[in-house]
Amino acid sequence: MNTAVTFDSELERLVGLVNVPDSFDYDYAEVLPRQLAAIDERFQDRVHRIKLLQNRAETAGINAVRQMADVVPLLFAHTAYKSYPESWLSESKWDRMGRWLDTVSTRRVERMDTAGIEGLDAWLLRLQDQGHHVSCSSGTTGKCAMMNATQADLDFCGQSLLRALIWQGLGPNGDRKMISLGQVAASPRNRATGRPMAEAVSAPGVAPFAPNVPPITVGGITEMVVLRKKMAEGTAKPAEVAYYEAQAAAREQAIESAVEQAADALIANRHMKLHVMGLFVPLYKVAERVRAKGYSGKDFNPENSCFVSGGLKRTQLPPNYREYVFETFNMSGQRICQTYGMQELNTNAPRCPAGRYHMAPWVMLLPLDESGESLIEPPATGEIEGRAAFFDLSLDGRWGGIISGDKVRVSYGRCACGSRSPAVHENIQRYADMVAGDKIACAGTIDAYVRGVTGAES
């Protein structure tokens, strides 16, 4: 039984650092034991609330977190958030989906009257009324990972992102027009991070721009996923296949239109200070479009800023894509904000002038071996390489420990930028992308027989 509840817990103190300007510079040796104490505090509280965590703790025989290695068996892979059977979605079994969501949530997902719920979006809205803000990370080809969050999580996402931008030196002071590139799924988390940034950077009376295209809703994505499954099973009628292909084409068109609209908006507002927000792949396409229309760096304000996130998601861009984008919009130095993060976490790591992503003190980075099974003990100073796992102490609605698919190089000790926090080098690779592409075996599934699937991920 946990009796170590203190008046002012380490957990609260570490998470509270989101309000401190210099929070990304700290003595790691001093913070590590505090992080461990805080993770233990979370663990003791959550182990009886999150069923999957309870199973995990029992299997691993862990009843307290004392050292980093104790955290490893308690980490979830992202697949934990998509372990529901897909047929429950396609057959609208919302009561069962609710019971599943409950096993990976901190707060109870109560039984609800599921009559009259038409589709996933409607179910998600109903959950929102109960304080469950479920975000999905998904592609059009795979199952959605469904991650529950509380209002506190959403608030924290926005707050921590703003803190990262301020630390990078953007100093949002309400003097510009925000241009959002869109093309991200309309999830509670994405909404929560976008709003505070828009409020902080926008000049009074200058409305942010976003492309006018149909929103990519979770329900819309899932509809495609379900249809694809039916196509594979052979239960989809030809008319449904035609519908699927038409929807996929419409989405391609929406993406194309968003690029065009964003390029036009950038050109039309080129005399203002701009703040561009988006993912690298669409940003690159927009930059190409802007150049094709005859505009480049000299046409834009040298004080333009941007916030870029997201990996390349298997899309091949030329090696100089960063320079190409920044030159196009006349951006440089501290006005370029990049972060490293993922849907599974509340907190992004901001990029420093030395090109490294610094961890917030309330997020523990656990470097693991490639299999994700054992910890690579971090040195006091120096560099190590491995699979990145994280424990985000701010996570409220679900468990904070997650294993990523990323291969990272982490350095400990003082960075060239002056900060002492653990920092991830910019060359982040996905293990999934490193597998040789010539795997051949006679065993396989019906998935290989489905034609015409677009690979775009949101």
Add this chain to the structure above:
Amino acid sequence: MSNVASLKEPAANSDQAVPAPFFVRGKLLDGREARHKSRDLGVDFATPKINLDSLVTPRTEPGPLFDVRLDEILDFLAASGEAMRCDAKGYLQGAVERISATNVLPRVVIEANVQMAAEYLNKARLLEYAQQNLGDARLLDEWVPRTDSAGRRSFTRAFPPRLIHVLPGNSPLVSVQSIALGAMVKGINLFKMGSSDPFMAVAILRTMMEVDPNHPLPRSMSAVYWRGGDESVERALYRPQYFDKIVAWGGGDAINNVVKYLGPGLQLVSFDPKTSISMIGREAFESEEILDDVATRAAHDVGMLNQEACVCSRVLFIEGDRKQVDRFCQRLQQKLVDRNANGGKAPPLPRDLAEEIEGLRSMDDDFGVWGAPDGSGLVVRSDEPVDFHPINKTANVVSVKSLRDALKWVNVATQTVGVYPPARQVELRNGLASGGAQRIVRLGDAGGQSVGAPHDAMYIMHRFVHWIVHEDGFEPG
């Protein structure tokens, strides 16, 4: 004098990459100019640089086997089987050593596979195979005459093709089968080896050289490696001017790489990716002994070759109530574990998959999970097939009211269906075939093989050859 025997193994040096020589039209080619990674274990291996011109025989030049009689080819294959059993030069042993470094299959399984490969080269059985596949094996040697009902005369021959075989990496046995079938159709054969076994085809061909270094059979064979999808090789080679058919295994990228080169004159013979299943009737619960026997058979079909192959069962439909089905699951898991004493454990499940199954474990009303995701044998019970592809000794047991209800989950990717009790095969076979399944067997016998029976809904040799007709009009008068 054999030019192969005089070639020495490359000396071991500080370079850790495993050497993988090529075999090109009867000659061993050493060299380590190109380095590659194996798909499963990330081990490096080194090969010679590919000489594209050497892999192509001009169409004006008949293949070395074109005019060799089937009988002589079979004699040579049988002698090669004998040589493989002796393995006097240790080529096969060397290949086993190397495969165990690059392949996920345990060593004992690979060794057993090599033994099976040697036994496959049996003259009577190969002849039976050709006879069964073509209806008349004479078609390989002769222009077989026929006069149609109107009196028009013709001569038909199963003419030798020019084939590229894109070999899978998951079963050394496939190498020997491909060589034997490619030889029996007298073709010009180019084998593109897989990265998890870039050794076995070459080892077999080298062993054949020991039988007779001047025989036309090895001269009609080449075995090389390039990374699948490497356009600098595939764009140059995959052309109807050089080859008639690409014989390819697998799906996804492996087949997409090939499909884009197909066109007039260049056909695909595809061994598509397959999943095999089991169907178990309520008769399994008639007694404790029967249940034990059924679980043993099911475990055999699931666990053979560490569940790497297409014939391995992955989803088992069973008639019974929850209690009965759970008893079966528990027993099946035990039998899977028991098998490890002989075949060894499979690799642990990938973390993502283990996690997904763990998620199911916490929904105990809807799912049951027996065992651990460590490759020793895992059973997941559900009401309908799970979303993931069960691998590394994982069985998904699905309870159904009637086996007929399970037919809706049969599709064109379903290859082998093991049925218990055997008597119920007849009741199910039309429904299974209509759903897309291609092979129905008794439960526990998925690993067996009727000589010359269709594979993946085709007669392979029939697809390999070029069916040529010489029409000679009507008899005068």
